[in-house]
Amino acid sequence: MPAEGSSRTTVLAIGGNALLRGGGSGHATIAEQFEAARHLAGPVAGLVRTGARVVVTHGNGPQVGFIKRRSDLVAEIAPELPHLDLDMCVADSQGSIGYILASGLSAALPPPARPVALLTHTVVDAADPAFTHPTKPIGTHYPRAEAERLAARHGWTVGEDAGRGWRRLVPSPAPRRIEEQAAIAALLAAGHVVIAGGGGGIPVVAAPDGSLRGVEAVVDKDATSALLATALGADELIITTSVDRIALGWGTPHQRPLDLLDAAEARRHLAAGQFPEGSMGPKVRAALDYLAAGGDSVLITSPAALGDALAGRTGTRIVRTPAPAKAADQRNAAAAET
Numbered sequence: 621m622p623a624e625g626s627s628r629t630t631v632l633a634i635g636g637n638a639l640l641r642g643g644g645s646g647h648a649t650i651a652e653q654f655e656a657a658r659h660l661a662g663p664v665a666g667l668v669r670t671g672a673r674v675v676v677t678h679g680n681g682p683q684v685g686f687i688k689r690r691s692d693l694v695a696e697i698a699p700e701l702p703h704l705d706l707d708m709c710v711a712d713s714q715g716s717i718g719y720i721l722a723s724g725l726s727a728a729l730p731p732p733a734r735p736v737a738l739l740t741h742t743v744v745d746a747a748d749p750a751f752t753h754p755t756k757p758i759g760t761h762y763p764r765a766e767a768e769r770l771a772a773r774h775g776w777t778v779g780e781d782a783g784r785g786w787r788r789l790v791p792s793p794a795p796r797r798i799e800e801q802a803a804i805a806a807l808l809a810a811g812h813v814v815i816a817g818g819g820g821g822i823p824v825v826a827a828p829d830g831s832l833r834g835v836e837a838v839v840d841k842d843a844t845s846a847l848l849a850t851a852l853g854a855d856e857l858i859i860t861t862s863v864d865r866i867a868l869g870w871g872t873p874h875q876r877p878l879d880l881l882d883a884a885e886a887r888r889h890l891a892a893g894q895f896p897e898g899s900m901g902p903k904v905r906a907a908l909d910y911l912a913a914g915g916d917s918v919l920i921t922s923p924a925a926l927g928d929a930l931a932g933r934t935g936t937r938i939v940r941t942p943a944p945a946k947a948a949d950q951r952n953a954a955a956a957e958t
């Protein structure tokens with residue numbers, strides 16, 4: 621529970637993959653996912669103990685693809701069952717992942733803080749060009765030939781996913797508004813750890829009468845996390861990913877981890893192609909969106925390193941204002957040696 625009068629707010633984004641690591645194949649058992657959630661809960665509880673109000677957002681890239689695939693396969697043997705469009709699949713994933721994360725957090729949070737998983741709708745623009753240009757990888761990674769066979773059979777768009785295999789690609793429009801923003805703020809003020817914006821939010825478009833209609837898309841959870849952090853006036857956005865720190869020259873003999881950089885440097889490296897699409901690119905772009913909207917600081921690190929990163933021992937911090945050159949050089953040089 622935040623200290624009385626505290627208004628420090630942190631938005632912490634967790635990738636859908638983070639719960640699935642237990643299974644080497646990326647298909648962890650449910651028990652392994654609950655175990656992973658218990659591991660994630662420790663650093664979140666640590667944040668809460670510092671008095672922070674914490675919103676946990678999460679990805680669903682693998683899970684939403686599994687749910688969609690299940691629905692498509694069931695259609696072949698039980699065609700009477702309702703088909704699930706992507707908005708339904710995202711809603712399903714928010715329920716199941718929210719359940720798993722809340723379970724892990726419940727055990728770790730200092731009383732009387734309690735987690736609340738909130739179904740969250742993300743309003744997108746019906747005219748977003750992303751609807752005709754699918755880029756968001758979901759579900760299982762396949763060898764190229766298998767992905768192309770499935771694409772031909774089911775009418776999927778498929779593409780290579782950052783060197784990790786081929787996956788189904790779906791539209792990923794930019795998030796414009798979080799429908800439950802005020803409810804999230806109220807839950808935070810009441811002392812809850814709020815799990816929200818899961819899977820980037822249930823993708824909806826708004827009709828002129830204000831009603832919401834689900835659409836066939838999966839919104840990028842880092843983009844939604846940045847928008848939510850901005851909307852809540854959060855003091856910090858933390859984006860967790862598969863590495864402890866981001867790096868220049870990733871995968872080359874000249875790879876250099878980054879400890880501290882400012883928004884202008886990050887923008888320059890992004891434009892130079894240092895942060896690939898489908899991998900670090902969307903995370904750095906989300907960080908820059910948040911900083912451009914007035915946020916002060918973004919921390920990028922892995923879930924396992926989160927505790928150390930919060931203590932300043934690892935992680936990459938991107939700050940809005942120019943980092944003092946000497947301090948940044950010293951910290952990046954030290955990072956390169958580790």
Ligand SMILES: NC(=O)OP(=O)(O)O
Nearest residue numbers: 636679680681819841
């Ligand atoms: N929705 C989303 O961006 O999920 P991942 O981060 O798991 O891909």
